[in-house]
Structure formats: structure tokens, C-alpha cells
Amino acid sequence: MKFACSICIATLLAALELVASGSAVATDTLIRGAKVYTIAAEGTLDNGDVLVHDDKIAAVGTGLTAPAGATVIDANGRVLTPGFFGGLTAIGLEEVQLEDSTVEESLDIKAPFHEAQLRPEFDPTVAFNPRSTVVPVTRVEGVTWTVLAPGTPVFGGGNFVTGQGAAVTLDGRFDAELAGSRSLFVNLGADAFSISGGSLAAQLMLLDQAVREVRTPASAGKHALLTPAGREALGRYLNDGRVVFHVDRAADIRQAVAFAKRNHMKPVIAGGSEAWVVAADLARDKVPVIVVALADLAGDFDRIGARLDNAALLQKAGVTISFMLDDEPTHNARRLRQTAGVAVAHGLPFDAALAGLTANPADIFGLGATRGRIARGQTADLVLWTGDPLEVSTLADQVWIAGRPVEMRSRQTELRDRYLERVKQHQAR
């Protein structure tokens, strides 16, 4: 394996040099002999080939022929998957969580509650910094895209309507937003009581009032909840817009879905510790759930029913599931696949877990046509793994985003190499 690996890295480096020198006309890459999890109709190919042309997947099959000038990667049976989803994060919006000057995902206008407004127009994605060290640290672990969720962690910040978010690619480009993924984020339940009137009832009351202001601007009066820009922003979600509700308690999940339905929104449940309780309703209404797969303790009275087979029970009931973290989701995004593995240990089928990191989140955020699967025409976000990609002992050997190999380095690999040298010298003494 090691030998094969060094060959493939040498090939890649050659490819990188070509790209860097600008002399490259070859924009074809053939990844040969991989165990390909397509997460698509083809299922899993044990000795599969994937041909990448420019930024797209051109062919998937066995025994594919490399076009002239193509870079050929011998996978030697290693696992190839679509690039993984990083969860709901603030990657590129947050460098160091406790340093306020580096944290840009929340709106925190200091105002007393009676003067507070809802600001659905807040959009932190414009502050996305693709040059953040968190970006390469995360993508060398196989994470190629994430959804920037305003107000993370825990959708905090100064408002329970935390703003708008969107998916971004992590290949380092400035214009990183993935079209069609825009969503509104709302934080319901006890986590947000202190900023929203102290109860779910207050939260729903404020949301209802905001909707009324959109529908009947004259109703706003002088204590309007929304600014004119806010009315426009919220208005865009009242016509089949995607709204992600961070909510845990079973009863509150039902209220969130009901609110979304009566206002013609497409609800997504995030967190959803007790979603398993209402799994049948969620399946019927086609409401996806982005679960915190490690949640198994009653962290508060909204999460009394938290359990490790939440994802398994939801999937069994027919709910589309994906994964997120609620504890430092940004810096820990690389841990997300481990949580999917834990869900498998607690009853979730392996393929469903893999879909929860790839095709499902792409579908949930309106990107299913271009991302999340290994299929002809999809953007070539790919990861070649040393083994089972949910396993903690497995590492990403090579990542491609939009058809280009990612340099497998980060600030952390630099630190590693510097001090590994020191340890080796010490051992040699």
C-alpha cells in the first residue's frame, strides 16, 4: 500500500506541476481500480474506474480507457467516494472560536429585547474567507464542501432567526457559494430562549408576526420586527424556500414543521435529538433531519429522548438523514464521518450513513444534480481513502475538488513535519 501510495503521490505531484506551470492541456484524470461508492444507481463498483474531464465526472465504469495525455491514478483497490459534507459550520467564517475578532458568523447587535428586530437578511456567507487555515485543515481530511450556517455553534448569536446561509466549496476559490443552496436558519427551543422571549410560544409568535409583516407590510406599524430588507429576505422563503430549524424536542419539531407548512416553506430539521419520536410524521411530510449522531444524553429538557440510534430509527422510517455536530462544528468538521460510523454501530446501514455524508446533504440543500454522487455529469469532488471511510483508522490519501487534486497539506501538516523532525533527532541521540 505504501509503495502504491508513493507512486500515486508522485503522479499527482507531476499533475500539480503541470497545472501550476500553465502548460497543461491535459485535463483528464482516470482513477483506476478503486472500490467506488457511487451513492448512485451504479451502487458500489469493486474494481471501478472514474474518468474526470475538467471539473466534471465524464464516465464511471470498469475497464475505462484513459484518453491521451490523461493522468492515471492507480487506486489499487482503495475506496473512492464523493467528497464529504462538513456539516453545518462556520468554516472560513471562524478562525478561533473564543477570539471575537475572528468570529464572523453571528449577528450580534446589542439591543434590549423590546427593541430587537429579526434580521433574516443577515448573510454571513459574504464574509467567507477561503484563505482561512481551517479550510485546508478540513479538506485534506476528505471534506470538500460545507453549509455555512449563520450563528453556529448552536446557531447562537444575538437572534433566534440567525440569518441566511449557503453551501460553499472548500477548494479555496473566492466565489465559493454553490448555487441553489441558500437557506434561512432559525433556532427554536431552549437554546434560544434568552434571545427570543423565553419560550417556544414566544418564538412562534414572533415568527408569525414577521410573516404577517411580509404579507401585509402596512401591519408593521412603528414597532416593526423586520426592516424593509428583512421583509424582502423573509419573503423569498415564503414561496418554497428552504428553512433549517435547529430544534430538538419532539413537540417543538412538530410545531416547526407545522409553521413551515402553513407558510409554504421547505423545512429541514437540524439537531433533532427527539426526531425519532415523530419519525413517521417526518417521513410522511418528507422533512429531512440533520442529526447529531453522538447525542445520547439529556443535555437539557429539550433532549430527554436523545439516543444513539436516532439516525437508524429515522432512516428506517424513511426519513432522509444527514449529519452535523453541535460541539464546535467548525474546527471539528473532520470528525463528522466518525459520528456517521458511530451511527452505523448503532444500527444505521453503512450505505445510508455514507449517503448521509454525500448525496443526502446535497439533495437537502438543492445540490443533488451536481454534487454528492459519483456519476457522469457530477462535479468531480472525490476522495481516495486508505480504507473504510467511516473508520477512525482510515485517512484520506488524496482529495480532488472540481477535478483538481488538492495539495494534501495544511498548517497542521507543517507543524507536524517540523516537530516530527525534532522527535526523530531526539530519538537518534
Added chain:
Amino acid sequence: MKRMFCVMVCAALVAACATPPQQGDGSGSSAGKSVARGGKKGPPQPLSPPWTLPADPYPSTYKPPQSPPTLIRGGIVLTGTGERLDGADVLIVDGRIRAVGKNLEAPAGARVIDAQNRWVTPGLIDVHSHLGVYPSPAMNGLSDGNEATSPVTANVWAEHSVHPQDPGFQRALEGGVTTLEILPGSANLVGGRSVVLKNVPAVTYQGMKFPGAPYGLKMACGENPKRVYGQGKKTAPSTQMGNMAGYRAAWIEAQEYMRDVQEYQDKLARGEKDVKVPKRDLKLDTLAGVLSGQIRVQMHCYRAEEMAEVIDMSKEFGYHVAAFHHGVEAYKIADLLAENGVCAALWADWWGFKMEAYDGIQENLALVDAAPNSCAIVHSDSEEGIQRLNQEAGKAAARGVRMGFAEPPEHIIKWVTSNPAKVLGIENQTGSLEPGKMADVVVWNGNPFSVYALADQVLIDGAVVFDRSQPPPKPRSDFMLGQPSGSAP
């Protein structure tokens, strides 16, 4: 999220602040001959004058339950001493390991656990937990982990905050954790005494207390004390140099206290009359316990240079640091830690939540472990992480393998068993499968370092305290009893 309390501590801790104790700079001359034992390896000898801690006024009431002799047969056994025995048996008699090896005979009436194709390890040990002191649910009324009213609270004991009904204990047990050290949080320079518990159901913490385990003292470097006091309360310390001055002043006070007690004892011994009894001081009792080698320092510290400063300080005052906890930059001073016999209790991959965690790398554990005579440990500091110490070890080992280190299972199991036992001073009792030790054992459904690994059976002192093959019993925690947690309406 609860991690806020311990790792990030108290950005929001706004309780009114008591006036910090008068620490002054002391008339350090009293340190006299008893200090300056720097340079020697290993724990220093107790200081002169001798000092004996008062007998534990809150003694353990834990009694190992009766259990039949047990033979765990045919498993892949990781002993915790660096050995792997395939197809081996573990024989337990009277709650203790009797023998480990092939083809052991089951005594009459023995319970036999078939471990074929399963893995057998010592019970896992977490040296850094806040279960019980920050229990679930995380309610204001149960938040008892940080006495954040003064930067030196060596007088408080974590055990007095332990709520045995924390449902997290059961979850940790299901993850194979049989022993855990409960620490105060890291708001303070000196946070208070820790307590070592056996992970058994009990109504009182005394019923969980590990018999005879030495006490620990939680101390904290870096950002947390600065944030809570300097930024939060506008009192000392507000800088790392202020942190150092705070610890040193405390040690000087303890030295004076020890001297006063010694003088009193000397006068009594000489038969002097009307000798004034020195006033007992809980804070200084504990600090003197450290300086006399009876209480083990467990120090929260992230940065390489801060750990190096603390090692020098420990030599200045003649004590030993048992372990640095968190040690996100431990890999930068792996040699220094090993040379000084200081363990490093680390995460596999946490980083970036504050500046002092910015240089965290996933190779930390493997690099620390690679130094000769090192002592690397996986710890959790988390009610979630404590459920998966085995996976975290597996993750860290994979990084070692990528660097070219051999990280076989029989080695990395030490990160979560025998090395933590050493830090807690209970290595002669538990942490490995050796004859005579407590039969704290986990039978896993496969390689314990896999994400799919589950603890099938957990034994504490030979008693099966968790068995996944049985229908789930009623919750051990009174809080969870009768809650609608198990079924949909």
C-alpha cells in the same frame, strides 16, 4: 457544549467576585532548606519537615459486590502491559485477576464468558472527567464544577460537588470506562481536589470512591484563569506572568504553613507548655499535601512554554506534576515531558477553540508517545468523548502509523488503561490484566480501536456491571427514571 465549562470555561461566568485572598509575595525566605530539589528525575521525596495529611474524613464506602469466579475464554487479550495474547483466557476469582493465559481451567461454578473473536482489555480509565460536577441535564441548579470566586481554591474538593445521578456515568460505562477522575473546572489557578471514582451505581459519591486512591489537585494554566479573573472580574491574574505569580505565592504560603505546623510539633516534642495551636487551613492542607508528595498535581495546560515554566516551578518548590491535561502543544516538548516523568493527557484532534489550542495537531499523542520513557494518555474532558476513548486512541494511532511509527493495539491500549492508572497512582490496583489486580475488564465485540467497536460486557471487580446482550435495564440515574426517553407515543 458542556465543554464550555471546562475547556473554554466561563466566558459567561459573571458571578460577583469575592476579594481574592491575600497572597502577597510572602517572605519567601521561609522556604529555606526544604526547597530546590530541581534537576532530579521522577517525583521528589517528601519535604522536610514531614507532613501527614489528616485521615480522609469522607472515606470510600464502596465494597466490591460478590461475584462468582469468571472465565473469559478465548479472546484476543490486550493486557495493558504491552502484550497481546490471541485465543487467551482471563480468569477472575474473588473480584481479582487470577491468571491470564491459554487453556485456563474454569473453577467449579464459574461463569464462562465466551470471548471467541472478541477482544478483551482492561477497563478504560479517564483521568479527566467532569461527570457529576457538570451533570446532564446542564441546568443552573446542577452546575457545580468551578468555584470561580477566587483564583486559588485549593480548599474545595470536587467530590463534594459530585452528583451520582448524572446519567453520563452509565454512558461512560457503556463505553468501557471503569475508573475516572473527576476534576474541578479550570477557571482557577488552583481549582481544588479531584476524586477518583469507580464507575459503579451508588446513591452517594462515597459509594463510588476508589478505595485508597490518592487525591489529585487540579491546577490550570493559560487563558481560562486570565479570562475569568483578569477579563471577567478585573482582578488578578490577567496575564500568564500573573498566573505564575499566583501559583508561586500559593506555594510559599503552603511552605510557611508547613513550617508553622512543624514548629508547633517540635515545641510539643520538647515539652514546651502553652504552645499555640496553628489554625487549620483547608486550602493550605491541600497545597501542603502536594509539597509533601501525597497529592498529585493534574494541570490543565495547553502551551509548550507554559508547561516548561510549570516544570521549572515544580522544581523550585519541590513537587512533581503528575500530568499535563489537554497539552495541545505537548508534541513540541515531548522530550522535556518524558525526561521529567510527566505524563500528557491529550485529545486526539480537538483544536482551534481558543488561541492556546490553535496549534493542535492530530499527531500530538503519537509524537508525545514516541519519546523514550514517555507517558501518553487519551483523556476526554467531555461527557461525549468519555464514551469513545477507545476510538480516540485508534484515531491518534492512525496518525502515528502515517508518520511511520508502529502503533499496534497492544501498545495503544496503554493510552487508555495503564498510563492513566499511573497518573492516578492506582497502577498497582487496576489498569492492566495482571494477577492480583482488580478485575476491571471489558469484552469488546471486535477491535476496540474501530469506530464500530462496542463494549459487550463490562466488569468491575469481577462483577458484570454492563451487558449489551441483555435487555436494557431501567436507567441507573434517578433523573432518567420515568422520563419518556425510551419510546414514541
